Protein backbone atom coordinates (compact mmCIF):
# COMPACT_ATOMS: atom_id res chain seq x y z
CA UNK A 594 0.00 0.00 0.00
CA UNK A 595 1.36 3.43 -0.90
CA UNK A 596 1.78 5.99 1.85
CA UNK A 597 -0.30 8.86 0.55
CA UNK A 598 -3.40 10.87 1.21
CA UNK A 599 -5.17 11.97 -1.97
CA UNK A 600 -7.87 14.60 -1.74
CA UNK A 601 -9.76 15.27 -4.97
CA UNK A 602 -12.45 17.91 -5.43
CA UNK A 603 -13.52 17.62 -1.80
CA UNK A 604 -16.46 19.82 -0.71
CA UNK A 605 -18.55 20.06 2.44
CA UNK A 606 -21.35 22.41 3.40
CA UNK A 607 -22.97 22.87 6.78
CA UNK A 608 -26.26 24.62 6.05
CA UNK A 609 -25.32 28.00 4.58
CA UNK A 610 -21.60 27.58 5.42
CA UNK A 611 -19.26 26.15 2.80
CA UNK A 612 -16.56 24.63 5.01
CA UNK A 613 -14.55 22.95 2.23
CA UNK A 614 -14.85 24.02 -1.39
CA UNK A 615 -13.44 21.83 -4.19
CA UNK A 616 -10.18 21.03 -2.42
CA UNK A 617 -7.54 18.95 -4.24
CA UNK A 618 -4.10 18.04 -2.89
CA UNK A 619 -1.83 15.07 -2.24
CA UNK A 620 0.16 14.28 0.90
CA UNK A 621 3.29 12.50 -0.31
CA UNK A 622 5.40 9.99 1.62
CA UNK A 623 8.75 10.93 3.16
CA UNK A 624 7.92 14.50 4.01
CA UNK A 625 6.00 16.61 6.49
CA UNK A 626 3.15 18.46 4.80
CA UNK A 627 1.87 21.45 6.76
CA UNK A 628 -1.85 22.06 6.36
CA UNK A 629 -2.26 25.72 7.13
CA UNK A 630 -5.01 28.30 7.09
CA UNK A 631 -6.74 30.72 9.44
CA UNK A 632 -9.31 29.63 12.01
CA UNK A 633 -12.38 28.30 10.25
CA UNK A 634 -10.55 27.71 6.94
CA UNK A 635 -11.74 24.08 6.77
CA UNK A 636 -8.72 22.10 7.99
CA UNK A 637 -10.48 20.02 10.64
CA UNK A 638 -13.43 19.36 8.36
CA UNK A 639 -11.05 18.10 5.65
CA UNK A 640 -9.29 15.84 8.14
CA UNK A 641 -12.59 14.47 9.41
CA UNK A 642 -13.59 13.65 5.83
CA UNK A 643 -10.23 11.90 5.23
CA UNK A 644 -11.07 9.71 8.25
CA UNK A 645 -14.62 9.09 7.10
CA UNK A 646 -16.08 10.90 10.13
CA UNK A 647 -17.88 13.40 7.90
CA UNK A 648 -19.40 12.60 4.54
CA UNK A 649 -18.30 14.90 1.68
CA UNK A 650 -20.95 16.56 -0.48
CA UNK A 651 -18.58 16.09 -3.42
CA UNK A 652 -15.14 14.65 -4.13
CA UNK A 653 -13.06 11.90 -2.57
CA UNK A 654 -10.39 11.46 0.07
CA UNK A 655 -8.24 8.33 -0.21
CA UNK A 656 -5.67 6.88 2.19
CA UNK A 657 -3.18 4.71 0.33
CA UNK A 658 -5.58 4.57 -2.59
CA UNK A 659 -8.64 3.51 -0.56
CA UNK A 660 -11.35 5.25 1.38
CA UNK A 661 -10.70 5.13 5.13
CA UNK A 662 -13.99 3.38 5.80
CA UNK A 663 -13.03 0.52 3.47
CA UNK A 664 -9.75 -0.19 5.30
CA UNK A 665 -9.76 -3.48 7.19
CA UNK A 666 -7.07 -2.49 9.70
CA UNK A 667 -7.40 1.31 9.74
CA UNK A 668 -5.01 1.91 12.68
CA UNK A 669 -2.27 0.17 10.66
CA UNK A 670 -2.96 2.42 7.66
CA UNK A 671 -3.59 5.86 9.09
CA UNK A 672 -2.72 7.16 12.54
CA UNK A 673 -4.54 10.33 13.48
CA UNK A 674 -4.81 12.79 16.31
CA UNK A 675 -7.88 14.91 15.76
CA UNK A 676 -9.12 15.62 19.27
CA UNK A 677 -6.75 15.15 22.19
CA UNK A 678 -9.58 15.28 24.73
CA UNK A 679 -11.21 12.12 23.37
CA UNK A 680 -9.92 9.92 26.20
CA UNK A 681 -11.92 8.78 29.23
CA UNK A 682 -10.57 10.88 32.13
CA UNK A 683 -10.60 7.99 34.62
CA UNK A 684 -8.49 5.78 32.39
CA UNK A 685 -4.75 5.51 32.92
CA UNK A 686 -2.67 6.31 29.83
CA UNK A 687 -1.18 2.81 29.52
CA UNK A 688 -4.59 1.16 30.01
CA UNK A 689 -6.13 3.40 27.36
CA UNK A 690 -3.46 2.33 24.87
CA UNK A 691 -3.77 -1.35 25.86
CA UNK A 692 -7.50 -1.17 25.33
CA UNK A 693 -7.00 0.43 21.90
CA UNK A 694 -4.41 -2.20 20.96
CA UNK A 695 -6.68 -5.02 22.10
CA UNK A 696 -9.76 -3.63 20.31
CA UNK A 697 -7.78 -3.35 17.08
CA UNK A 698 -5.96 -6.68 17.23
CA UNK A 699 -2.56 -5.04 17.69
CA UNK A 700 0.26 -6.57 19.76
CA UNK A 701 0.23 -5.26 23.35
CA UNK A 702 4.05 -4.99 23.35
CA UNK A 703 3.61 -2.06 20.94
CA UNK A 704 2.05 -0.09 23.83
CA UNK A 705 5.35 0.39 25.67
CA UNK A 706 7.08 1.33 22.40
CA UNK A 707 4.63 4.13 21.62
CA UNK A 708 4.67 5.34 25.24
CA UNK A 709 8.39 5.83 24.84
CA UNK A 710 8.10 7.36 21.35
CA UNK A 711 5.59 9.89 22.66
CA UNK A 712 7.73 10.75 25.70
CA UNK A 713 5.09 9.50 28.16
CA UNK A 714 7.12 6.93 30.08
CA UNK A 715 6.90 8.78 33.41
CA UNK A 716 3.16 9.39 33.10
CA UNK A 717 1.94 6.08 31.66
CA UNK A 718 0.42 4.97 34.98
CA UNK A 719 -1.46 8.22 35.58
CA UNK A 720 -5.11 8.89 34.83
CA UNK A 721 -5.72 10.90 31.64
CA UNK A 722 -8.13 13.22 33.51
CA UNK A 723 -5.16 14.75 35.35
CA UNK A 724 -3.15 15.35 32.19
CA UNK A 725 -2.26 18.81 30.88
CA UNK A 726 -3.27 19.56 27.30
CA UNK A 727 0.32 18.91 26.24
CA UNK A 728 0.27 15.46 27.92
CA UNK A 729 -3.05 14.65 26.27
CA UNK A 730 -1.51 15.61 22.91
CA UNK A 731 1.30 13.15 23.60
CA UNK A 732 -1.19 10.43 24.54
CA UNK A 733 -3.11 11.09 21.31
CA UNK A 734 0.13 10.80 19.36
CA UNK A 735 1.00 7.54 21.12
CA UNK A 736 -2.41 6.20 20.07
CA UNK A 737 -1.86 7.37 16.48
CA UNK A 738 1.45 5.49 16.34
CA UNK A 739 0.05 2.26 17.82
CA UNK A 740 -0.54 0.52 14.48
CA UNK A 741 2.82 1.68 13.05
CA UNK A 742 0.92 3.28 10.13
CA UNK A 743 2.56 4.62 6.94
CA UNK A 744 0.30 7.69 6.99
CA UNK A 745 -0.10 10.10 9.90
CA UNK A 746 -2.42 13.04 10.35
CA UNK A 747 -2.32 15.42 13.31
CA UNK A 748 -4.74 18.32 13.84
CA UNK A 749 -2.98 21.22 15.62
CA UNK A 750 -0.58 18.91 17.50
CA UNK A 751 1.54 21.68 19.02
CA UNK A 752 -1.48 23.40 20.50
CA UNK A 753 -0.85 23.56 24.25
CA UNK A 754 2.79 22.53 24.05
CA UNK A 755 5.55 24.59 25.66
CA UNK A 756 8.64 25.53 23.56
CA UNK A 757 10.44 22.29 24.53
CA UNK A 758 7.33 20.35 23.57
CA UNK A 759 7.12 22.17 20.22
CA UNK A 760 10.78 21.36 19.47
CA UNK A 761 10.16 17.74 20.46
CA UNK A 762 7.11 17.59 18.18
CA UNK A 763 9.09 18.97 15.23
CA UNK A 764 11.75 16.32 15.77
CA UNK A 765 9.14 13.56 15.98
CA UNK A 766 7.37 14.69 12.78
CA UNK A 767 10.70 14.89 10.98
CA UNK A 768 11.77 11.42 12.09
CA UNK A 769 8.40 9.92 11.11
CA UNK A 770 8.71 11.47 7.64
CA UNK A 771 12.37 10.35 7.53
CA UNK A 772 11.12 6.77 7.89
CA UNK A 773 9.18 7.28 4.64
CA UNK A 774 5.77 8.00 6.17
CA UNK A 775 3.37 10.60 4.82
CA UNK A 776 2.74 13.16 7.57
CA UNK A 777 -0.02 15.79 7.42
CA UNK A 778 0.01 18.32 10.24
CA UNK A 779 -2.38 21.25 10.56
CA UNK A 780 -1.84 24.62 12.14
CA UNK A 781 -3.50 28.02 11.97
CA UNK A 782 -0.12 29.63 12.75
CA UNK A 783 2.48 29.66 10.02
CA UNK A 784 5.20 30.26 12.63
CA UNK A 785 4.42 26.89 14.26
CA UNK A 786 5.39 25.14 11.03
CA UNK A 787 8.68 27.04 10.62
CA UNK A 788 11.46 24.47 10.58
CA UNK A 789 8.93 21.63 10.85
CA UNK A 790 7.31 21.26 7.43
CA UNK A 791 8.83 20.42 4.04
CA UNK A 792 5.74 21.18 2.03
CA UNK A 793 2.68 23.36 2.58
CA UNK A 794 -0.93 23.06 1.58
CA UNK A 795 -2.50 26.44 2.37
CA UNK A 796 -6.24 26.95 2.42
CA UNK A 797 -8.57 29.85 3.06
CA UNK A 798 -12.37 29.74 3.16
CA UNK A 799 -12.25 26.07 2.23
CA UNK A 800 -10.27 26.66 -0.97
CA UNK A 801 -6.69 25.94 -1.95
CA UNK A 802 -4.43 29.00 -1.85
CA UNK A 803 -1.11 27.26 -2.51
CA UNK A 804 0.40 23.78 -2.68
CA UNK A 805 4.11 24.45 -2.58
CA UNK A 806 7.48 23.32 -1.19
CA UNK A 807 8.67 25.34 1.82
CA UNK A 808 12.04 26.00 0.12
CA UNK A 809 10.38 27.21 -3.07
CA UNK A 810 8.01 29.46 -1.11
CA UNK A 811 10.80 30.99 0.98
CA UNK A 812 13.00 31.52 -2.11
CA UNK A 813 10.14 33.34 -3.84
CA UNK A 814 9.39 35.46 -0.76
CA UNK A 815 13.07 36.19 -0.15
CA UNK A 816 13.21 37.49 -3.73
CA UNK A 817 17.01 37.53 -4.06
CA UNK A 818 17.19 40.27 -1.41
CA UNK A 819 20.28 40.92 0.70
CA UNK A 820 20.40 41.78 4.39
CA UNK A 821 22.98 44.32 5.45
CA UNK A 822 24.02 45.10 9.04
CA UNK A 823 25.67 48.42 9.71
CA UNK A 824 25.91 50.97 12.50
CA UNK A 825 25.97 53.68 9.78
CA UNK A 826 22.57 52.77 8.40
CA UNK A 827 21.45 56.14 7.07
CA UNK A 828 24.62 56.64 5.03
CA UNK A 829 24.48 53.08 3.70
CA UNK A 830 20.86 53.50 2.65
CA UNK A 831 21.68 56.73 0.81
CA UNK A 832 24.59 55.13 -1.08
CA UNK A 833 22.60 52.03 -2.05
CA UNK A 834 19.45 53.92 -3.02
CA UNK A 835 21.56 56.19 -5.18
CA UNK A 836 22.83 53.08 -7.00
CA UNK A 837 19.23 52.08 -7.77
CA UNK A 838 18.49 49.66 -4.91
CA UNK A 839 15.24 49.50 -2.97
CA UNK A 840 16.20 49.69 0.70
CA UNK A 841 14.12 48.99 3.80
CA UNK A 842 15.33 49.58 7.35
CA UNK A 843 14.37 47.12 10.08
CA UNK A 844 15.51 46.23 13.56
CA UNK A 845 18.14 48.53 15.05
CA UNK A 846 20.93 48.18 12.50
CA UNK A 847 19.61 46.16 9.56
CA UNK A 848 18.68 47.08 6.00
CA UNK A 849 17.03 44.80 3.44
CA UNK A 850 18.32 45.54 -0.03
CA UNK A 851 16.57 44.62 -3.28
CA UNK A 852 18.01 45.16 -6.73
CA UNK A 853 21.73 44.76 -6.00
CA UNK A 854 23.74 41.61 -5.31
CA UNK A 855 26.07 41.18 -2.30
CA UNK A 856 29.27 41.84 -4.26
CA UNK A 857 27.99 45.13 -5.64
CA UNK A 858 26.74 46.22 -2.19
CA UNK A 859 30.14 45.50 -0.63
CA UNK A 860 31.93 47.36 -3.46
CA UNK A 861 29.65 50.40 -3.17
CA UNK A 862 29.88 50.65 0.64
CA UNK A 863 33.64 50.10 0.64
CA UNK A 864 34.02 52.74 -2.09
CA UNK A 865 31.99 55.23 -0.05
CA UNK A 866 33.88 54.43 3.17
CA UNK A 867 30.75 53.16 4.95
CA UNK A 868 31.63 50.38 7.39
CA UNK A 869 29.33 47.38 7.90
CA UNK A 870 29.35 44.26 10.05
CA UNK A 871 27.52 41.79 7.79
CA UNK A 872 26.11 41.16 4.32
CA UNK A 873 24.09 37.99 3.78
CA UNK A 874 21.30 36.60 1.64
CA UNK A 875 17.97 37.67 3.14
CA UNK A 876 15.82 34.76 4.33
CA UNK A 877 12.10 35.48 4.67
CA UNK A 878 10.20 33.84 7.51
CA UNK A 879 7.29 31.54 6.71
CA UNK A 880 4.96 34.09 8.30
CA UNK A 881 6.23 36.80 5.95
CA UNK A 882 5.95 34.47 2.95
CA UNK A 883 2.35 33.74 3.90
CA UNK A 884 1.52 37.43 4.26
CA UNK A 885 2.99 38.13 0.82
CA UNK A 886 1.13 35.25 -0.70
CA UNK A 887 -2.22 36.46 0.57
CA UNK A 888 -1.52 40.22 0.61
CA UNK A 889 -3.36 41.34 -2.49
CA UNK A 890 -5.87 38.55 -2.60
CA UNK A 891 -9.33 40.04 -2.43
CA UNK A 892 -10.68 36.59 -3.15
CA UNK A 893 -8.39 33.67 -2.36
CA UNK A 894 -7.01 32.30 -5.58
CA UNK A 895 -6.06 28.68 -6.19
CA UNK A 896 -2.40 28.24 -7.02
CA UNK A 897 -0.63 24.94 -7.44
CA UNK A 898 3.13 24.68 -7.23
CA UNK A 899 3.79 28.38 -7.51
CA UNK A 900 3.31 31.59 -5.62
CA UNK A 901 0.37 33.75 -6.56
CA UNK A 902 1.42 36.71 -8.78
Ligand SMILES: Nc1ncnc2c1ncn2[C@@H]1O[C@H](COP(=O)(O)OP(=O)(O)OP(=O)(O)O)[C@@H](O)[C@H]1O
Nearest residue numbers: 607610612630631632633634635636637638639781
Ligand atom coordinates in the same frame (compact mmCIF):
# COMPACT_ATOMS: atom_id res chain seq x y z
N1 LIG B 1 -20.33 20.41 12.57
C1 LIG B 1 -20.38 21.64 12.06
N2 LIG B 1 -21.56 22.29 11.94
C2 LIG B 1 -21.65 23.53 11.41
N3 LIG B 1 -20.57 24.24 10.96
C3 LIG B 1 -19.38 23.64 11.04
C4 LIG B 1 -19.20 22.32 11.60
N4 LIG B 1 -17.88 22.01 11.55
C5 LIG B 1 -17.26 23.08 11.00
N5 LIG B 1 -18.15 24.04 10.69
C6 LIG B 1 -17.84 25.34 10.06
O1 LIG B 1 -17.05 25.07 8.91
C7 LIG B 1 -16.00 26.01 8.76
C8 LIG B 1 -14.67 25.30 8.76
O2 LIG B 1 -14.39 24.82 10.09
P1 LIG B 1 -13.12 23.94 10.45
O3 LIG B 1 -13.25 23.59 11.90
O4 LIG B 1 -12.98 22.83 9.48
O5 LIG B 1 -11.93 24.97 10.24
P2 LIG B 1 -10.43 24.89 10.74
O6 LIG B 1 -9.60 25.38 9.59
O7 LIG B 1 -10.13 23.53 11.27
O8 LIG B 1 -10.39 25.96 11.90
P3 LIG B 1 -9.56 25.97 13.28
O9 LIG B 1 -8.15 26.39 12.94
O10 LIG B 1 -10.29 27.00 14.06
O11 LIG B 1 -9.65 24.59 13.88
C9 LIG B 1 -16.18 27.01 9.89
O12 LIG B 1 -16.94 28.09 9.40
C10 LIG B 1 -16.96 26.23 10.92
O13 LIG B 1 -17.73 27.09 11.72
